[in-house]
Amino acid sequence: MGDPNEPGRISVTMKADSREGTWIVFHGSPAEVRDQIIDVFALTEEETDGPLYDLINEATRLYKAAGNVNSTLGGRVVGGTKSETTKSGSAWDRAAGNGGNAPAEPEVDPNVVRLTNAIEGATDVTTLKELYARNKAHFDGNAELFAAWQAKGKSLS
Secondary structure: OOOOOOOOEEEEEEOOOOOOOOOEEEEOOOOHHHHHHHHHOOOHHHHOOHHHHHHHHHHHHHHHHHHHHHHOOOOOOOOHHHHHHHOOOHHHHHHOOOOOOOOOOOOOOHHHHHHHHHHHHHHHHHHHHHHHHHOHHHHOOHHHHHHHHHHHHHHOO
């Protein structure tokens, strides 16, 4: 593999989840790192035709998404690549006969997920007040999150 500090060699480190500490590290020339990422994430040619930094960003997004599914939802990612979904819709769309014409789901903000979990896990009003004080911008910018916070406060009062 060689020393990653040699000229022309790079190291790329991805961390799936800030709480769990699951890491993956790639070393080598940029071409070797590209090949390693493609192999590890089973990506297709359509997903890898851009610059290396785009590939790294996409692989990191996939790795973090899988980590979130595992640690936050207790599940695991199954089958399909991005290009399979893009070309012919998700497996659910194909089964429903939509051919991929289902409306796109909105992106989930990881802060909203984290705060929703914290609200649900709160056992007293003081904890909820501290949560709001530390994350005021998120609560003020999301009416549903704020409503969940208020409802939990009422249920604990």
